[in-house]
């Protein structure tokens with residue numbers, strides 16, 4: 001795709017063509033449908049409109065702090081009847097990936113309870129990493145003979161962990177120092193979407209600490225990496241990239257993900273990527289960051305679809 005073939009400003013005609021020529025719509029959530037708790041105008045109506053027109057919808061999010069059921073409840077609460085299997089979140093994705101490789105053994109997880117819920121639901125055993133693992137406040141040294149390391153851990157999973165600590169990074173890196181221990185990461189986002197001046201470190205921040213200490217590189221599952229699409233295709237083999245639209249607000253994750261998987265991509269300017277930033281990218285050579293189409297927001301896309 002050349003710069004001249006991409007970043008087309010969406011029109012009514014393009015919108016109708018997207019509707020007529022595609023069966024599946026993948027939505028990122030934060031910055032596209034909402035900045036929770038604020039739901040963007042037109043978001044719920046767009047989801048219902050596409051569903052009424054026979055389209056298959058999935059919600060692809062790198063957020064590992066919620067389960068499929070958590071997200072399905074949120075959608076139902078705001079007026080869109082979502083089934084849990086439409087939610088492609090990284091906690092679920094991690095469990096699916098372990099299933100796909102017929103993983104046997106125990107996992108040490110830097111993550112939240114959502115990770116434990118999805119992994120245990122598929123029968124995987126977790127030993128440590130979820131919740132606080134603090135040092136005594138007066139600690140000046142680590143007692144390495146008191147770490148209670150599990151001899152049966154053969155997978156370390158790095159996700160967003162609000163209780164991350166030195167001791168948890170130490171344990172993760174120590175497990176990874178053993179031969180044949182699998183190293184997975186839900187995603188490598190630098191920060192979380194945030195509308196004010198506060199920077200919320202993302203899962204990539206924690207991953208960088210673990211990878212640096214362990215001197216190892218993980219398999220990263222979430223957008224823009226391929227395992228997320230592989231998981232969708234394994235559960236829904238009818239999803240055809242050529243008849244799929246990926247709608248997102250961040251070029252480095254959502255748009256790169258869709259482009260690499262061969263979908264049509266639609267960037268909305270209601271979130272992470274500004275028009276000015278997109279313009280600057282057109283001068284560069286990172287073609288997979290350029291969306292097929294761009295539009296102000298989901299409300300405008302809906303208006304185009306509904307216009308006569």
Ligand SMILES: [Mg+2]
Nearest residue numbers: 028030031249
């Ligand atoms: Mg987003």
